[in-house]
Amino acid sequence: xxxxxxxxxxxxxxxxxxxxxxxxxxxxxxxxxxxxxxxxxxxxxxxxxxxxxxxxxxxxxxxxxxxxxxxxxxxxxxxxxxxxxxxxxxxxxxxxxxxxxxxxxxxxxxxxxxxxxxxxxxxxxxxxxxxxxxxxxxxxxxxxxxxxxxxxxxxxxxxxxxxxxxxxxxxxxxxxxxxxxxxxxxxxxxxxxxxxxxxxxxxxxxxxxxxxxxxxxxxxxxxxxxxxxxxxxxxxxxxxxxxxxxxxxxxxxxxxxxxxxxxxxxxxxxxxxxxxxxxxxxxxxxxxxxxxxxxxxxxxxxxxxxxxxxxxxxxxxxxxxxxxxxxxxxxxxxxxxxxxxxxxxxxxxx
Amino acid sequence: xxxxxxxxxxxxxxxxxxxxxxxxxxxxxxxxxxxxxxxxxxxxxxxxxxxxxxxxxxxxxxxxxxxxxxxxxxxxxxxxxxxxxxxxxxxxxxxxxxxxxxxxxxxxxxxxxxxxxxxxxxxxxxxxxxxxxxxxxxxxxxxxxxxxxxxxxxxxxxxxxxxxxxxxxxxxxxxxxxxxxxxxxxxxxxxxxxxxxxxxxxxxxxxxxxxxxxxxxxxxxxxxxxxxxxxxxxxxxxxxxxxxxxxxxxxxxxxxxxxxxxxxxxxxxxxxxxxxxxxxxxxxxxxxxxxxxxxxxxxxxxxxxxxxxxxxxxxxxxxxxxxxxxxxxxxxxxxxxxxxxxxxxxxxxxxxxxxxxxxxxxxxxxxxxxxxxxxx
Numbered sequence: 058x059x060x061x062x063x064x065x066x067x068x069x070x071x072x073x074x075x076x077x078x079x080x081x082x083x084x085x086x087x088x089x090x091x092x093x094x095x096x097x098x099x100x101x102x103x104x105x106x107x108x109x110x111x112x113x114x115x116x117x118x119x120x121x122x123x124x125x126x127x128x129x130x131x132x133x134x135x136x137x138x139x140x141x142x143x144x145x146x147x148x149x150x151x152x153x154x155x156x157x158x159x160x161x162x163x164x165x166x167x168x169x170x171x172x173x174x175x176x177x178x179x180x181x182x183x184x185x186x187x188x189x190x191x192x193x194x195x196x197x198x199x200x201x202x203x204x205x206x207x208x209x210x211x212x213x214x215x216x217x218x219x220x221x222x223x224x225x226x227x228x229x230x231x232x233x234x235x236x237x238x239x240x241x242x243x244x245x246x247x248x249x250x251x252x253x254x255x256x257x258x259x260x261x262x263x264x265x266x267x268x269x270x271x272x273x274x275x276x277x278x279x280x281x282x283x284x285x286x287x288x289x290x291x292x293x294x295x296x297x298x299x300x301x302x303x304x305x306x307x308x309x310x311x312x313x314x315x316x317x318x319x320x321x322x323x324x325x326x327x328x329x330x331x332x333x334x335x336x337x338x339x340x341x342x343x344x345x346x347x348x349x350x351x352x353x354x355x356x357x358x359x360x361x362x363x364x365x366x367x368x369x370x371x372x373x374x375x376x377x378x379x380x381x382x383x384x385x386x387x388x389x390x391x392x393x394x395x396x397x398x399x400x401x402x403x404x405x406x407x
Numbered sequence: 408x409x410x411x412x413x414x415x416x417x418x419x420x421x422x423x424x425x426x427x428x429x430x431x432x433x434x435x436x437x438x439x440x441x442x443x444x445x446x447x448x449x450x451x452x453x454x455x456x457x458x459x460x461x462x463x464x465x466x467x468x469x470x471x472x473x474x475x476x477x478x479x480x481x482x483x484x485x486x487x488x489x490x491x492x493x494x495x496x497x498x499x500x501x502x503x504x505x506x507x508x509x510x511x512x513x514x515x516x517x518x519x520x521x522x523x524x525x526x527x528x529x530x531x532x533x534x535x536x537x538x539x540x541x542x543x544x545x546x547x548x549x550x551x552x553x554x555x556x557x558x559x560x561x562x563x564x565x566x567x568x569x570x571x572x573x574x575x576x577x578x579x580x581x582x583x584x585x586x587x588x589x590x591x592x593x594x595x596x597x598x599x600x601x602x603x604x605x606x607x608x609x610x611x612x613x614x615x616x617x618x619x620x621x622x623x624x625x626x627x628x629x630x631x632x633x634x635x636x637x638x639x640x641x642x643x644x645x646x647x648x649x650x651x652x653x654x655x656x657x658x659x660x661x662x663x664x665x666x667x668x669x670x671x672x673x674x675x676x677x678x679x680x681x682x683x684x685x686x687x688x689x690x691x692x693x694x695x696x697x698x699x700x701x702x703x704x705x706x707x708x709x710x711x712x713x714x715x716x717x718x719x720x721x722x723x724x725x726x727x728x729x730x731x732x733x734x735x736x737x738x739x740x741x742x743x744x745x746x747x748x749x750x751x752x753x754x755x756x757x758x759x760x761x762x763x764x765x766x767x768x769x770x771x772x773x774x775x776x777x778x779x780x781x782x783x
Contacts, residue, residue, distance in 0.1 A: 083494050206496075206506035224507075293602070297522070310500075327441055327476070327487030328500060336438040336523050337554075343525060344555035346598070356500065373491070373499055386499050387491055 071112070073175045074122050077130060079105055080203050080231045082388030085129050093117055101205065131234035133389030135249040136258045136382050139282040139398055146275055147241035156188045163271040173198055177232055183268060192240040195269055201253065203229045235261070237269045245398050246279065258382060282405045285378035288312060288352025290404040295333050295357070296342065306360035308371065309333060314345060315353035315378065321345060352378040361396030363403065372397060409731040410470050410518060411435045417468030419460055426453055430461060435724065435732050440471065440518035441487070447516065462516045472517045477510035479503055487515065524728035527605035527632065528558035528595060530588065534613025534638065535567055541709035545610060548718055558599070560591050560607070574678060574756070581621045585629055606657070608632040608726055613669065613705065616641050617680055623650050633726050635660045638705045640673035642681035643746040648692035658694035660725045661687055663741065664703025674748070678755045687744030696730060697741035
């Protein structure tokens with residue numbers, strides 16, 4: 058087992074930054090390398106070698122990586138709870154003075170726009186609160202071990218006559234983030250919790266919100282976005298009209314319709330497919346009266362439409378109706394997460 | 408050439424007739440395909456070796472694409488993995504670590520097709536001098552063919568004859584048809600897919616086709632889905648293309664028969680009509696389809712032995728917007744129909760006026776002759 062990244066490494070912070078960079082999704086790393094005209098690669102090892110070579114050649118600096126990390130680190134692979142925020146809620150909090158006074162009252166003013174440590178502690182702690190006229194965000198970090206499988210280092214040993222198999226993982230240290238985000242003009246706020254955090258996401262959410270509520274007491278009255286409604290709405294959009302045309306940018310991979318004592322589950326046989334593409338399954342789906350069921354769960358590939366560029370990519374969401382929770386599968390960017398939030402709000406209101 | 412037609416040619420020659428028919432029917436009712444040979448075997452009720460032979464033959468002919476897919480190895484998951492899952496080495500469906508558990512490679516056969524159109528609900532309209540027993544037969548057929556309930560409205564306006572000839576009563580039937588559609592659509596709101604009821608698909612026979620065509624013209628807010636006309640007496644130059652372009656109608660299938668005597672004579676008796684059930688519609692539009700069954704007469708389509716076959720090979724592909732799958736072995740597509748209306752003297756209502764006038768003149772002459780004879 059080896060350690061690399063933020064913990065136990067040297068190199069004046071560069072190794073730490075590189076360690077964090079390599080924990081991002083391969084797609085993003087490849088895009089970053091391409092944008093900097095650096096040789097690509099397909100594995101983390103190749104990415105690391107190419108990044109180090111580019112740094113040595115002076116093609117890439119620490120500032121470039123930090124700037125890129127701000128866009129991609131801590132977005133995606135998260136559980137999301139979204140809130141519908143009344144439009145008047147932000148009126149006073151847009152002002153810096155008001156926010157500062159609130160933070161003072163809560164004893165959190167020293168965290169306003171504080172830098173995030175490259176080497177945070179192992180307990181999740183509020184690291185920074187960022188505020189401007191567009192919104193406010195609270196960011197919690199803690200050091201987390203990311204285990205990268207290194208199959209080539211697996212070995213077998215005979216110990217006291219027993220055959221013992223050792224499976225190798227490389228331990229990399231990352232900054233795990235939980236967030237509370239509120240963009241004033243969107244009428245939306247969200248709590249995002251890293252996927253690898255404790256299983257009891259609702260308890261984790263409440264813990265984070267308890268801190269937020271000391272600064273924004275009105276938050277307690279905000280309604281959560283109805284994910285059950287989103288699940289059934291996405292299914293309808295994916296189903297399309299009578300002509301079978303689905304132009305909503307929605308590909309639904311699975312949906313669980315929850316009845317009173319049993320449920321129906323539709324699922325495509327391929328991740329790249331949709332159960333709506335099967336004529337016989339669609340016929341069965343056509344027999345389901347949506348109004349008699351509640352959206353229990355769903356896997357959906359959504360191409361964001363709200364504020365999204367023309368070349369927006371398909372993003373994978375897993376929705377949990379009863380818990381009003383959405384899992385953002387895979388790494389995403391800040392913009393993509395907000396595009397999803399806006400779309401969820403639209404679907405919940407449909 | 409459609410996948411079904413290509414499959415008909417490419418399927419192994421030694422297949423039993425039953426398996427061949429099952430394969431073609433399965434393909435015609437399927438949208439996209441993405442399965443291994445073992446699953447195809449289940450669909451076609453054959454053994455895996457035969458299914459593999461069929462799949463390979465169809466892949467060689469370009470009907471299927473043969474692909475090596477990576478499948479999640481977790482027994483509960485078994486989903487075909489996406490590029491994202493493979494790139495991140497983590498199954499995005501079950502979360503399995505794909506470095507720890509190597510994905511399984513599986514040969515799969517793929518066919519990508521646009522989704523077929525779904526039938527929402529249906530309205531059947533009969534012709535004159537009948538109560539349309541075929542409507543019940545068709546309803547029973549639909550009930551058997553679809554695994555879900557297709558609401559089916561049998562609209563019956565009575566066993567009329569003279570009513571079809573007079574302008575005032577024709578208008579009355581058109582109005583009643585529009586009202587019936589609106590009322591049924593309102594009843595269905597919220598029950599089909601939980602949303603607003605879609606436009607109905609229509610099957611109309613003889614004078615029923617005339618009512619449907621004129622209802623569309625009469626009320627520009629009336630919207631119908633796919634319309635099947637059998638033994639149509641609508642004028643062949645009826646502007647269906649315009650109604651389709653302004654989205655009042657989705658598509659029109661004109662099911663013709665070349666031995667349809669009533670259709671040939673319709674022009675003489677029914678105002679604003681014509682023999683479209685024999686010659687076809689002249690409107691050139693991709694979704695105005697004229698199909699002729701050689702030897703077909705005015706009602707032969709509804710015979711016990713024809714209705715199911717016609718539905719299966721022509722009407723169902725049409726309703727599903729699989730226009731290229733419409734059978735052409737027993738049918739002829741009339742692609743460029745030509746038609747000129749008969750001289751005014753030979754068209755209703757002139758013919759009717761002449762006929763009634765002649766009867767009156769003859770009756771008058773008969774009375775005069777009788778009076779003279781009695782006086783003499």
